[in-house]
Amino acid sequence: MLQAIRGMNDVLPEEAALWRSFSATVEAWLERSGYRAIRMPLVENTALFRRAIGEATDIVEKEMYSWRDELNAEELTLRPEGTASCVRAAIEHSLLYDGPKRLWYGGPMYRHERPQKGRYREFYQYGAEAFGFPGPEVDAELIVMCARLWPELGLNARPGGIRLELNTIGSADERARHRADLVSHLRAHEGRLDADAKRRLHTNPLRVLDSKNPAVQEVAAKAPPLMGYLGEASLAHFEGLKKLLAAAGVEFALNPRLVRGLDYYNLTVFEWVSDALGAQGTVCGGGRYDGLFAQLGGKPAPGVGFAMGCERLVALIRESGNAPAAARPDAYVIHQGEGTLECAFAIADALRSAGHAVVLHAGGGSFKSQMKKADASGAWAALIVGEDELRAGEISVKALRRTEDQRRIGRGRVVEEFAATMQRIKA
Numbered sequence: 001m002l003q004a005i006r007g008m009n010d011v012l013p014e015e016a017a018l019w020r021s022f023s024a025t026v027e028a029w030l031e032r033s034g035y036r037a038i039r040m041p042l043v044e045n046t047a048l049f050r051r052a053i054g055e056a057t058d059i060v061e062k063e064m065y066s067w068r069d070e071l072n073a074e075e076l077t078l079r080p081e082g083t084a085s086c087v088r089a090a091i092e093h094s095l096l097y098d099g100p101k102r103l104w105y106g107g108p109m110y111r112h113e114r115p116q117k118g119r120y121r122e123f124y125q126y127g128a129e130a131f132g133f134p135g136p137e138v139d140a141e142l143i144v145m146c147a148r149l150w151p152e153l154g155l156n157a158r159p160g161g162i163r164l165e166l167n168t169i170g171s172a173d174e175r176a177r178h179r180a181d182l183v184s185h186l187r188a189h190e191g192r193l194d195a196d197a198k199r200r201l202h203t204n205p206l207r208v209l210d211s212k213n214p215a216v217q218e219v220a221a222k223a224p225p226l227m228g229y230l231g232e233a234s235l236a237h238f239e240g241l242k243k244l245l246a247a248a249g250v251e252f253a254l255n256p257r258l259v260r261g262l263d264y265y266n267l268t269v270f271e272w273v274s275d276a277l278g279a280q281g282t283v284c285g286g287g288r289y290d291g292l293f294a295q296l297g298g299k300p301a302p303g304v305g306f307a308m309g310c311e312r313l314v315a316l317i318r319e320s321g322n323a324p325a326a327a328r329p330d331a332y333v334i335h336q337g338e339g340t341l342e343c344a345f346a347i348a349d350a351l352r353s354a355g356h357a358v359v360l361h362a363g364g365g366s367f368k369s370q371m372k373k374a375d376a377s378g379a380w381a382a383l384i385v386g387e388d389e390l391r392a393g394e395i396s397v398k399a400l401r402r403t404e405d406q407r408r409i410g411r412g413r414v415v416e417e418f419a420a421t422m423q424r425i426k427a
């Protein structure tokens with residue numbers, strides 16, 4: 001039997017309902033926060049990601065779904081993240097011509113990682129990106145937005161819930177000066193580094209600080225802190241951000257080892273982390289990327305943003321027990337006897353047009369078995385069209401979620417009468 005690709009998930013109807021309510025909450029929150037939707041293609045030129053994310057990153061080195069489109073002689077890649085495409089689109093369409101922009105997107109991303117709980121090869125993100133704002137107030141805005149979203153999703157902010165880790169990685173110049181000293185420190189302890197750290201030592205030494213290996217962590221802990229290399233402007237940006245977070249009452253832990261896995265960042269970097277998810281606990285990550293516009297050939301413009309992992313947040317909501325109850329249809333229409341199907345069909349059609357959620361029974365069966373299906377559907381009411389009703393020009397209504405006598409309503413007034421019935425039985 002053919003199965004889904006490893007690391008790519010079906011979301012079955014029960015779970016899909018949770019996804020829909022999650023998406024509705026997140027999208028409303030993004031719009032309410034002043035961010036406007038943008039949609040980018042799932043496929044881009046491979047060069048875009050190589051340049052934006054960086055050659056010496058896990059994503060570019062080993063996780064991209066890339067191929068050559070022989071028909072057009074193009075090197076293409078399924079997007080592993082949204083920031084590069086979003087910046088590309090802003091440059092291509094001159095989105096900043098009339099001032100800064102706040103944008104959001106959502107959709108699937110693709111990374112050829114080793115699948116495990118919370119880590120998939122196709123996964124969904126919501127991302128927000130603010131272009132053209134140099135000051136720390138938009139870094140703070142993005143972080144505070146997230147802090148307000150978690151409780152709206154039924155998730156706890158601290159304690160014991162989702163916590164914020166924060167760091168600043170300064171400017172490219174500051175990192176270059178730090179890099180020289182970092183590399184000499186790591187070289188001096190090269191014997192205690194694992195293969196990955198040894199490789200990173202030459203390609204991307206800052207990432208060594210991020211290692212999960214305890215022996216490497218020990219070496220990293222004694223490395224010269226990047227903070228000591230930051231100049232006045234970088235420190236002022238960080239102080240400005242921390243002040244705004246404090247004023248908003250958003251707690252954070254400074255994590256000097258937080259460097260993120262993509263190379264475009266400068267200054268602010270942050271992650272929201274949950275301990276309830278096992279090894280893949282980061283539910284949202286982001287930071288500032290003031291060099292990316294120029295790096296992708298655009299007019300220089302500052303940028304800052306985040307992306308959240310939907311599978312991880314949906315899992316947290318499910319585990320929290322705060323998942324919204326499944327939506328019920330208003331009515332399940334059952335029909336039996338000569339000529340009743342046409343009538344039932346027309347009634348379902350009319351009620352749907354009037355805004356009701358209606359399931360029309362299909363597939364025949366006895367009155368009793370249809371009634372059972374009506375009950376199992378979770379509907380508020382069964383609408384019954386039998387030969388008796390047909391003759392009388394009426395429809396029977398049976399409330400399924402409370403005890404109430406079965407009633408008849410006139411067929412000609414079914415829309416009005418059903419609306420009134422719904423109001424009563426849902427109350």
Ligand code: HAM
Pocket residue numbers: 080081082083084111113118119120121122123124125127128129261262282283284285286287288304305306307308309310311312
């Ligand atoms: P990222 O940290 O690579 O950042 O991904 C953001 C979030 O996507 C992660 O925190 C995680 O929740 C989720 N995620 C990443 N990989 C997977 C996976 N394989 N399976 C499930 N979930 C995953 C970015 O993508 C940046 N573009 C964020 C950003 C936007 N920075 C600035 N603006």
